[in-house]
Amino acid sequence: MYDTSLWLGGREFKSRLIVGTGKYPSFENMREAIEASGSEIVTVAVRRVSLPGQGESLLDFIDPKKYVLLPNTAGCYTADEAVRTCYLAREAGLGTLVKLEVIGDSRTLFPDVLGLLEATRTLARDGFTVLPYTNDDPVMAKKLEDAGAAAVMPLGAPIGSGLGIRNPYNIKLILEAVTVPVIVDAGVGTASDAAIAMELGCDGVLMNTAIASAKDPVAMATAMRLAVEAGRLAFKAGRIGKKLYATASSPLEGVPEWTS
Amino acid sequence: MTVTVNGKPMELPAGLTIDELLTHLKVRREFTAVALNREVAQRSRYAETRLRDGDKIEIVHPMGGG
Numbered sequence: 647m648y649d650t651s652l653w654l655g656g657r658e659f660k661s662r663l664i665v666g667t668g669k670y671p672s673f674e675n676m677r678e679a680i681e682a683s684g685s686e687i688v689t690v691a692v693r694r695v696s697l698p699g700q701g702e703s704l705l706d707f708i709d710p711k712k713y714v715l716l717p718n719t720a721g722c723y724t725a726d727e728a729v730r731t732c733y734l735a736r737e738a739g740l741g742t743l744v745k746l747e748v749i750g751d752s753r754t755l756f757p758d759v760l761g762l763l764e765a766t767r768t769l770a771r772d773g774f775t776v777l778p779y780t781n782d783d784p785v786m787a788k789k790l791e792d793a794g795a796a797a798v799m800p801l802g803a804p805i806g807s808g809l810g811i812r813n814p815y816n817i818k819l820i821l822e823a824v825t826v827p828v829i830v831d832a833g834v835g836t837a838s839d840a841a842i843a844m845e846l847g848c849d850g851v852l853m854n855t856a857i858a859s860a861k862d863p864v865a866m867a868t869a870m871r872l873a874v875e876a877g878r879l880a881f882k883a884g885r886i887g888k889k890l891y892a893t894a895s896s897p898l899e900g901v902p903e904w905t906s
Numbered sequence: 907m908t909v910t911v912n913g914k915p916m917e918l919p920a921g922l923t924i925d926e927l928l929t930h931l932k933v934r935r936e937f938t939a940v941a942l943n944r945e946v947a948q949r950s951r952y953a954e955t956r957l958r959d960g961d962k963i964e965i966v967h968p969m970g971g972g
Contacts, residue, residue, distance in 0.1 A: 667970040667972075668971045668972045669972075670970065689971060690969065691969045691971025691972075692939075692968060692969075693969040694912040694913070694965065695912070695933055695934075695938065695965050697911065697912060697914070698931050698932045699932040699933040699934055703934060703968075705937055717968065718972070730941070734941055734946055734964075734966055735939070737939040737946050737947075737948070737949060738937050738938055738939035738966065738967065739936070740968060805972070832972075852972075854972025
């Protein structure tokens with residue numbers, strides 16, 4: 647079937663699924679799950695090294711030549727912290743494609759959109775390809791695009807909640823409001839949630855907990871790959887309209903009569 | 907001199923460079939970055955950047971995250 651690729655920062659991606667690297671039972675399991683997901687982009691956090699330095703590192707299990715790394719700014723509560731974290735990630739050799747988070751509340755992990763907008767502007771000006779994690783708010787999505795975001799990543803539901811796409815209508819409105827790719831980030835619980843995001847017309851889905859904390863992460867990663875592909879196909883195919891009453895699929899004429 | 911590395915105070919020889927600190931702490935260089943007093947330290951200048959008493963250093967690398 648004809649389909650376009652996902653373009654981010656001048657790079658082409660065949661997979662529309664982006665996966666995280668946190669919370670897996672083991673590095674080995676993570677590697678298998680990421681492989682099964684078919685993802686080409688994986689998110690990483692930027693954290694203090696343990697001292698003195700130890701042998702094992704995340705990147706011993708994820709080949710940076712095979713995957714595009716997407717450092718995040720999780721845990722940052724101000725624009726300044728988030729921007730500095732991106733500079734650190736760049737100096738560490740993790741590139742300039744960043745998942746920008748500026749958190750406003752520790753209980754819900756909802757974004758502080760004012761800080762997010764400021765950090766997006768700063769980083770875009772400095773040459774970063776900025777993917778901001780934002781609310782499902784079409785007005786803010788447009789402002790982020792205008793500030794230089796390379797995509798907008800509205801949440802489906804709170805991070806790690808598994809509640810699915812709580813407001814599909816707002817996701818639809820965001821798709822109308824911006825021209826950059828829309829990637830649902832956070833809230834996915836199971837395969838149907840990912841399919842719904844794609845059926846709405848989203849350009850991609852980003853998830854971590856739904857795969858990593860499933861009983862069998864490798865199986866769930868496979869399910870997510872299929873769901874994203876199925877949802878995308880259904881969107882491109884163009885679904886039928888919804889009607890309240892039945893419309894027969896079989897001809898109404900030529901029904902044999904059995905009355906005596 | 908006393909410098910704070912990743913939140914922990916450390917007693918280190920005066921005039922130590924970032925490069926020497928990383929070697930001393932057995933930190934892997936690949937995909938690692940250093941911030942010195944909130945500013946990102948340039949990798950190319952580790953060998954000439956000397957630490958001073960009271961400096962605050964953050965050494966980071968990628969970890970699992972979403």
